[in-house]
Amino acid sequence: MAGTILYLENVTVSFDGFKAVDSLNTYVKYGELRFLIGPNGAGKTTLLDVICGKVKPATGRVVFKEDIDIGSKQEYEIVQLGIGRKFQAPSVFGNLTVFENLELAIQKERGIWASLFGKLTSEQRDKIFAILETIGQLEKAHEKAETLSHGEKQWLEIGMLLVQEPEMLLLDEPVAGMTKKETEKTGELLRAIAKDRSVLVVEHDMEFVRNFAEKVTVMHEGKILCEGSMEQVQSDPRVVEVYLGRGGDSHA
């Protein structure tokens, strides 16, 4: 399909016979900021796990870009193809500066030899500064990462993903634990990132979703319950029944 970066066709994931994802079909377009919502246990994280290669689907196809079937690829191959995943667990090194964390992310890309003996090229320095600007951390470049606020650490992690120049980013509850101001800033950041990349976000903070989602996918019991704009999905009685009406709105 023209303009499609990711296509999931009839994807099923079984854990000992239990279908965490059940015959699921969806597609994500280039430059889309997509939110994935739904009650606990709906299969949202498992779906991200499938896309990044952490979990292999029992059936179905996961097609990236034109025709790359990533369903059978290893996680590192999927990273190299251009899909970056941010996990909930923090991965910044507190005793290194913000700049050094990004430097390390670049050097990881270049392999062990470069990370032991390499110096940054001027292009790589420029790239780090451009990312620092994108994530709003230029002024903190030489501060130790442990001195950053929770929100700033999350933005640094997003920056460390941007080093790989992914075409698609997968984020699991990026604003969890953030202040209102940090949440707002994260929304702006994701919008900016999605201008020339696709971003898929699993989220429970409905105010955040309402403010920033272009398109929302609602999952329930491993299936897609409905998809559309936030207005469309929140007026769907099935979504109110299984999620929004049951406190999905207030889930942190």
Ligand SMILES: Nc1ncnc2c1ncn2[C@@H]1O[C@H](COP(=O)(O)OP(=O)(O)OP(=O)(O)O)[C@@H](O)[C@H]1O
């Ligand atoms: N490795 C696993 N082994 C067995 N069951 C699993 C495994 N991973 C997930 N599940 C189950 O699959 C279902 C879907 O889990 P998943 O974490 O994808 O849901 P979710 O929509 O992300 O939920 P939440 O909003 O609570 O994070 C749950 O019932 C969960 O217990």
